[in-house]
Amino acid sequence: MSSTITHAVTASFIALTCSHVAPGATTYVIAALVSGCIVDLDHLPSIIRDWKFYRQNGFTGNMHRSRSVFHELIGLLAVGALSGLLFLNDHKLASIVFIAYAIHLVQDWLLGKTQPFRPFDCTFVQFFKLTAMQKVFIDLATLAVFGGLWILYLSGDL
Amino acid sequence: MDTVPVRRPVALPYRKLLGLFERRIILPDISPSYYHLFGILASILFVYTFWLWLKIILLTMVLIADWLDGATARRFNKCCRAGYLTDVLTDRVSEAFIFLSVVGTTLGQIFFLLWMINLILAFYSVRTNKHTSGALRFAYLIILIVRVFS
Numbered sequence: 001m002s003s004t005i006t007h008a009v010t011a012s013f014i015a016l017t018c019s020h021v022a023p024g025a026t027t028y029v030i031a032a033l034v035s036g037c038i039v040d041l042d043h044l045p046s047i048i049r050d051w052k053f054y055r056q057n058g059f060t061g062n063m064h065r066s067r068s069v070f071h072e073l074i075g076l077l078a079v080g081a082l083s084g085l086l087f088l089n090d091h092k093l094a095s096i097v098f099i100a101y102a103i104h105l106v107q108d109w110l111l112g113k114t115q116p117f118r119p120f121d122c123t124f125v126q127f128f129k130l131t132a133m134q135k136v137f138i139d140l141a142t143l144a145v146f147g148g149l150w151i152l153y154l155s156g157d158l
Numbered sequence: 159m160d161t162v163p164v165r166r167p168v169a170l171p172y173r174k175l176l177g178l179f180e181r182r183i184i185l186p187d188i189s190p191s192y193y194h195l196f197g198i199l200a201s202i203l204f205v206y207t208f209w210l211w212l213k214i215i216l217l218t219m220v221l222i223a224d225w226l227d228g229a230t231a232r233r234f235n236k237c238c239r240a241g242y243l244t245d246v247l248t249d250r251v252s253e254a255f256i257f258l259s260v261v262g263t264t265l266g267q268i269f270f271l272l273w274m275i276n277l278i279l280a281f282y283s284v285r286t287n288k289h290t291s292g293a294l295r296f297a298y299l300i301i302l303i304v305r306v307f308s
Binding site: 077083095103105114 | 189191194195198202205206239240243244246247250251254255258259261262270271273274277278280281284285
């Protein structure tokens with residue numbers, strides 16, 4: 001849950017600042033926040049289905065098991081295609097949706113285990129072998145930094 | 159199944175040329191993931207950049223980092239399928255950020271479309287165990303350099 005919040009805060013901030021959106025443009029801000037965290041909804045069906053496993057083993061270090069293919073490279077391809085369609089109508093919205101989604105995926109890939117080429121190849125990939133404690137520390141530090149940047153952005157100082 | 163997909167013959171002269179440099183440079187024995195991380199961060203910085211020269215410098219750094227991760231893996235016998243997948247994943251993500259930042263232009267739209275084809279080719283590569291991809295970032299770097307001097 002804390003990861004979802006951190007990723008949403010980070011991804012939406014980067015998407016909004018990359019696309020030069022003014023803090024008053026509420027539609028874009030909401031779109032960025034939603035795109036930055038919507039992919040985590042795919043955890044829910046799997047968690048409900050494998051509730052016993054998660055109760056026994058805990059969520060920490062096991063969340064990669066509850067990802068759908070949209071949490072991997074196929075998801076990036078799908079959102080790329082969606083952004084292509086959005087681009088015909090609204091350039092800014094297209095880039096916000098794509099960047100927010102991509103940043104969320106990148107954070108997940110960098111900090112945890114992933115199967116990027118699922119369903120074609122189920123090899124696990126891990127950039128850095130981090131302990132649960134290190135992940136929590138990175139999450140909190142990222143949240144603090146980007147929380148501060150969000151305050152600056154909303155107050156118009158950025 | 160721990161096999162690294164082979165390069166296609168068309169890429170071999172280029173690999174040989176890089177191999178000449180690779181043997182001469184001093185490389186630290188670190189995890190190639192540090193180069194991947196650097197490549198992704200530089201690509202995200204690319205999105206914020208407007209100055210053409212800075213774009214060229216960042217893109218060059220991304221390409222050098224992409225080369226060094228493979229060179230490090232080969233030098234210190236860290237080649238494995240997971241490493242190959244990490245490398246391809248990093249390349250596609252890096253391309254996504256770079257080409258999205260220029261998608262407002264016709265050239266950017268073409269490159270974004272080519273990125274999507276490259277991503278499909280990445281799936282094809284892991285499926286067939288034959289590495290197939292277009293050097294899109296390198297092509298874009300050349301276009302940027304030509305633009306500076308024209």
